[in-house]
Amino acid sequence: MLQSATAVNVSELPSMRQHVSAEEWEMRVNLAALYRISHHLGISDRINTHYSARVPGEETSMLLNPYGPLFDEITASSLVKLDGDGNKVDDGSYDVNPAGYIIHSAVLDARPDVNCVIHTHTMAAIAVSALKEGLLPLSQHSMQFYNRIGYHDYEGFALDSDERARMAENLGPHKVMMLRNHGTLIAGTSIADAFVTMDDLEKCCQSQLLAQAANSEIQLPPPEVCEHTAQQFQKFNTRGETDWEAYKRLLDRQGIVYAI
Template sequence: MTDPTVEEELRLRRELAAVYRLVAHFRMTDLIFTHISLRLPGPDHHFLINPYGLLFEEITASNLVKIDLDGNAVDPTPHRVNPAGFVIHSAIHKARSDAQCVLHTHSRSGCAVAAQSDGLLPLNQISMEFYNRVAYHDYEGVALNLDEQKRLVDDLGTHPVMMLRNHGLLTVGSSAAQAFLRMYYLDKACQIQVEAQAGGSAVVLPDPTVCEYTARQLNGETDESDYQDDDAYDLAWAALLRLLERVAPDYRD
């Protein structure tokens, strides 16, 4: 008889491995130096994270490392874990029950906007998904200090995304799929902002009331049905998995 716990872990491993491959495919990586984690079900507070030293394009379901909230490997593994990955991710998983997946990047545009005093601006419909929904955390050095965890969690609060100032981007989600899609569009919003500012002309900001209304539409917080988050994300995620089956089907191994 198949153990449902084992089957569920395999499903989650494949989902997280898919996110790693998609981050690589869309060029949001920083060699081996960022991380994505996914909480496993159960009372033990275990989560999956990348083996330190592998490129994201090398990540598979089977080589993800299972660790506890203290950063200890749960199962035998030849790999170790990025210490900064443990500091950031364990703090958020411990504090936010809804943060099943935590995704962190150092993309070029994300780092550029994270270094701007005004942060993310509502310059385009894509960025308006995050209007008044972005947290900010001031830079304190490489995230190796456990004392930073409380400040990081306090700054994140209940927000779905955060800009780590002078550092990069972070998203959380109720699934790996949701965390990835939030990152995909947060990063795209940053790209649009950098390119708009490079144009040399003054940028146009919509009325704040319109921005908030659009954010509510895009987050499924209105009575309208066209932009319901669950439906849109499910359709997009299915399309992304079809993409991976064409370009990197070994993520499932």
């Protein structure tokens, strides 16, 4: 049985700040902020789905949300640290969703350049993941993913560790992957990078569905323009640091306490 965090207000958990490195604490604070901002944007699925971050200086350790709290309850201290085998580092911490470990470790193990992984179940993402043609380059937002997106066919709940290799292979060198009939997976070099990529991908999915629902012919730019725009995104990509700091200020203005 999973030891869920349902019986406890996780905001009342003892602070981990004095028990972890300054770098890990900073990563915990930013990952907790990511959960809170996602809640603000409506990108959540009750207590399901999960975001992870690699622990700085510890190649194989990751931080993941405890199984039970909603995204707007997550704090820096409530995040669960897992070792390279998916075991909790601290006995006192709560259990995590096992499918979360499978999905996130698949990416973090295979991609040393990735430090934050996001998995979403939004309605728009699920719908686009089920379309045979997948994500179309029909908007400026979506052209950044032109020929730069992976697809992973659905195999059932992600509880089989064998699936990790297939996920990593299908993601390849990309930042995003559509999990067919399921949702999205985003691999960022940092939490800020993963956040802006998630937000952009969500806009891509919503705008594509709106265009397709209009029952009119869709005009796509020619391939060379799509490729040119994708290269522009790569050239001018700021990794989202400015956007990220702006959203953290929004949390502060609203009095949302997560860095505890």
